[in-house]
Amino acid sequence: MSTIRAILSFYSSFAFLGFLLTAACLGIIITNGIVMFTILFWFKIGTMWLIYYFIDSYKRKEYYYYDNLGISKRILWIPGLAFDFTVFMVSMVVLMLKMNGAQAGS
Amino acid sequence: MVHKLEVDSIILEFGSHRVLQDVYVTNETGKITGILGRNGCGKSCLMNIIYGVLPTNDKSIRIDGQAIFDGFRNPEIFRYLPQFSYMPKDFRIRRIFVDFRLDFAQFAAYFPGFEKYYTMKLGKLSGGERRIIEVYAILASKTKFCMLDEPFSHIMPLHAETLKSILTHEKKNKGIIITDHMHRYITDISDHLYVITNGKIYLTKGIEDLKTLGYISYIE
Numbered sequence: 260m261s262t263i264r265a266i267l268s269f270y271s272s273f274a275f276l277g278f279l280l281t282a283a284c285l286g287i288i289i290t291n292g293i294v295m296f297t298i299l300f301w302f303k304i305g306t307m308w309l310i311y312y313f314i315d316s317y318k319r320k321e322y323y324y325y326d327n328l329g330i331s332k333r334i335l336w337i338p339g340l341a342f343d344f345t346v347f348m349v350s351m352v353v354l355m356l357k358m359n360g361a362q363a364g365s
Numbered sequence: 366m367v368h369k370l371e372v373d374s375i376i377l378e379f380g381s382h383r384v385l386q387d388v389y390v391t392n393e394t395g396k397i398t399g400i401l402g403r404n405g406c407g408k409s410c411l412m413n414i415i416y417g418v419l420p421t422n423d424k425s426i427r428i429d430g431q432a433i434f435d436g437f438r439n440p441e442i443f444r445y446l447p448q449f450s451y452m453p454k455d456f457r458i459r460r461i462f463v464d465f466r467l468d469f470a471q472f473a474a475y476f477p478g479f480e481k482y483y484t485m486k487l488g489k490l491s492g493g494e495r496r497i498i499e500v501y502a503i504l505a506s507k508t509k510f511c512m513l514d515e516p517f518s519h520i521m522p523l524h525a526e527t528l529k530s531i532l533t534h535e536k537k538n539k540g541i542i543i544t545d546h547m548h549r550y551i552t553d554i555s556d557h558l559y560v561i562t563n564g565k566i567y568l569t570k571g572i573e574d575l576k577t578l579g580y581i582s583y584i585e
Contacts, residue, residue, distance in 0.1 A: 261464050264464075268453070268456070320450065321453050323445065324451050326418070326438075326440075326445070327440055327444050327445065327465075327502075327506075328440060329438065
């Protein structure tokens with residue numbers, strides 16, 4: 260239970276930024292079309308790496324808190340990043356299916 | 366049951382500069398091992414090596430004869446207080462005590478002024494108050510060995526005396542390795558006292574050795 264709470268607390272430090280970037284990507288797809296997907300895919304990967312780089316540096320000292328609870332850096336990062344990327348992919352696929360459906364309908 | 370920690374053959378080099386060589390330290394349940402040394406002599410590095418977060422090619426760390434490689438992965442064996450503030454400042458005190466499975470009432474009995482902080486965020490406390498909570502979390506939670514790097518930093522003398530009594534109480538359940546520049550606190554409570562100088566570690570027999578080894582200039 261404390262591990263899940265620790266993961267959620269840690270994820271909350273970059274969740275908003277992750278959602279904001281996903282929302283921006285959705286906006287770009289709506290305005291520019293599905294052709295942008297490949298660029299946005301790599302943009303999302305790149306921003307995830309940047310988030311990892313800066314948060315990892317900013318929270319370096321806090322890892323000792325989690326180490327003392329038996330929660331490793333890997334356990335803290337992987338679920339949050341995986342969830343963020345899943346939200347990105349699912350929302351992209353749903354949006355593109357809707358846009359394809361709308362095009363087929365017209 | 367008494368558990369024994371043995372640390373030996375530690376060599377640490379940064380480039381061509383050898384910081385630690387052939388370090389040997391022991392500790393066991395019921396004992397406090399103090400480590401003193403000048404700034405930059407390698408005390409914190411030694412603790413980081415024992416904990417497993419600072420890699421080095423040469424080290425041998427054993428608990429009850431069993432080799433340990435990554436102590437930081439198992440809080441049931443090791444807990445470590447770094448010399449800097451390590452707790453997330455947006456966490457509430459209540460949550461920290463739940464995470465470390467500690468009884469806040471017992472803590473408040475030691476530090477009565479802290480009762481009102483139970484629901485507050487850690488970041489609202491002063492540096493010294495934060496340090497007390499950080500030290501207590503490591504010191505009082507269940508483990509075989511704990512290492513405390515400068516636990517008395519930023520703490521006022523009244524609370525430092527309380528911490529000394531908690532250390533003496535907690536050593537019944539665990540082995541404690543401690544380092545701090547408040548050397549009188551360390552010499553008061555330590556069962557074994559080491560001094561690191563010129564990369565080597567020396568087991569001292571008395572306060573006179575601190576002067577001989579160049580850690581203090583005079584004996585009061």
